[in-house]
Amino acid sequence: MPATAATEDLLRRLAPQVLGALVRRYGHFDAAEDAVQEALLAAARQWDADGDPTGGAGEAGEVSEAGGAGGAGGSGGRPQNPLGWLIRVASRRLTDILRAEEARRRREERVAASAPRDELLAPPPGESRAPSKDDTLTLLFLCCHPVLGHEARTALTLRAVGGLTTAEIARAYLVPEATMAQRVSRAKRRIKEAGARFVPPGERERAERLGDVLHVLYLIFNEGYTATAGSSLQRHELAGEAIRLTRALRALLPANGEVTGLLALMLLTDARRAARSRPDGSLVPLDEQDRTLWDRGAVTEGLALVTEALSHKPVGSYQLQAAIAAVHDEAASAQDTDWPQILALYGLLERVAPGPVVTLNHAVAAAMVHGPRVGLSMLAALEDEPAMERHHRLGAVRAHLLERAGDREAARAAYSAAAELTLSLPERRYLLARAARLG
Structure with a gap:
């Protein structure tokens, strides 16, 4: 059954x-x-x-x-x-x-x-057969072994540690499922050929792999917070597992600002979970959420972690993203949001970790401060960006800014086009509803 x-x-x-x-x-x-x-x-x-x-x-x-x-x-x-x-x-x-x-x-x-046979199946000398509470964290670092390329590390970790199916990982990377299956298979084979042992990495190895580990945890959380496909907007078990693993990593590296920043970012974002969807499962955008439903305990912890994270230099991308999330969560209402501060933080983030998604969010912040036409002009830089060509978020942001600029017909067309690109049913319904509202 x-x-x-x-x-x-x-x-x-x-x-x-x-x-x-x-x-x-x-x-x-x-x-x-x-x-x-x-x-x-x-x-x-x-x-x-x-x-x-x-x-x-x-x-x-x-x-x-x-x-x-x-x-x-x-x-x-x-x-x-x-x-x-x-x-x-x-x-x-x-x-x-x-x-x-x-x-x-x-x-x-x-x-x-x-x-x-007994020798083949025996644990390494001096090691107990009892399961270790650190096994999952050690597995995380093993999947980020330096013999693997960046994409292979991420795919293997999402499969082995994050529990995502090959199809889900393929959708996240916008590649065919067969391509992702080959990538995961090759990654496992390369780890085997390298003779990698399942032991916690030393300090040097840990430092070399940490960036990939943080990136993978970030991806797992994002897939849990906003599922790339399916009938549910969120996958709570994935977001919870990403938070659990990041807590464990912070216990291992308490003085690392980026680890602390990532945990803060996750908590401040996940705190909004209960307000993100209606009883029927439909999506509620940030500016329409009932903020009394936000998890105040998670917000309080996240804000304290942001303060701690920013005390460590140099400041990295997760620390800055956490600071942006903190500005949102500190606002009592959408109207009270300090958009100039968010815009300044995105300017810093684009210098520290430039990328199409950062530019997309930067454009939103600029639109909130300087008007929608300024944001739309910034989106023009993403028109020829391969990573955004089939991503629904670019069209959704464009539609939102066109609507704010008063161009209802263009906004309606952009919402409809964005809806065609997403595999998430709640997001598709939301975008189609916005288009229908514009006639």
């Missing part, structure tokens, strides 16, 4: 921890991911089934032992220790995969296996 939404959410949260535990113990990144996927499928089939969780056809002995680690409990067939259950089942799957691989090598090479 299909898994319930609660079980799917739980499995998504646990998947990176299970994969981290397996890679730390046994290595074999690619095979470990296959084993984890099989364990997740077994859990999805059985945990919500009525009766004993050990009754899966063809898997009774295996699942019975796995369930014995924590016992069956809760509703239906979910074990009391879901993480232990998944690690045990995935470990058995991996054992089978490694046995099959070993047998294949024996047949091809016609020699005995180079190591006994």
Whole structure:
């Protein structure tokens, strides 16, 4: 039977921890991911089934032992220790995969296996088999190994740590799914060929990989806060996982301004979550949100983190983005927003980390201060930008500024064109509603 939404959410949260535990113990990144996927499928089939969780056809002995680690409990067939259950089942799957691989090598090479099974599956010397709470963070740094290119690191981390499907990653990067599948597969193969071990990186390696790690966490959060496709505007489990991992990273690097800035940015943005959609799931833009619904605890924590982050020099892009989010969250209403300050911050951000999305947001801020025609003139610089050619946000911003400038017909056409480019149903409905309102 299909898994319930609660079980799917739980499995998504646990998947990176299970994969981290397996890679730390046994290595074999690619095979470990296959084993984890099989364990997740077994859990999805059985945990919500009525009766004993050990009754899966063809898997009774295996699942019975796995369930014995924590016992069956809760509703239906979910074990009391879901993480232990998944690690045990995935470990058995991996054992089978490694046995099959070993047998294949024996047949091809016609020699005995180079190591006994117990040695093959043993953890590194001196390392316990118990799962570590830092496994997911270590997995995050492993996926950002320097043998990989920037795009490969990001794609692999989104797949292994963020829990995104290959199709979701492909949509985020605006490439065909087959292209992204090849990219992820090559990344796993290169990590294996490099002989990378599942151990926390040293200080130098950590510094070299930190930029990619932060970028990946940022992408995971963004996909959770505004899903690139589907019927839901937000994917709370992804945003929550990105915040959790960034908290863990800050605990490791408390004096790093960019890490602190990224956590502040996430908290200040996620604080608006409850106000971003109506009961029917439709989108509510920032200037129309009921700010009493914002999470004041997250805002307070985020504002304190911004102050701390900006005390560290040099100031980077996440610190500046967090400062912009803080100005928005400090305003009691949309009318009270300090747009001149936001405009100044975007000017700094464009010097520190230039890019088409920064220019797009800078244009909005300029329009709020100097008028919509100024913003529209800044958008002209993005017309030939390949990264924005198929991105709905450029058309949506243009439509908004045209509407503010009083050009209703052009705004209506721009809203409709933007709606055709987005794969998010809530965003598409919002854009089409704006177009219809203009006649």
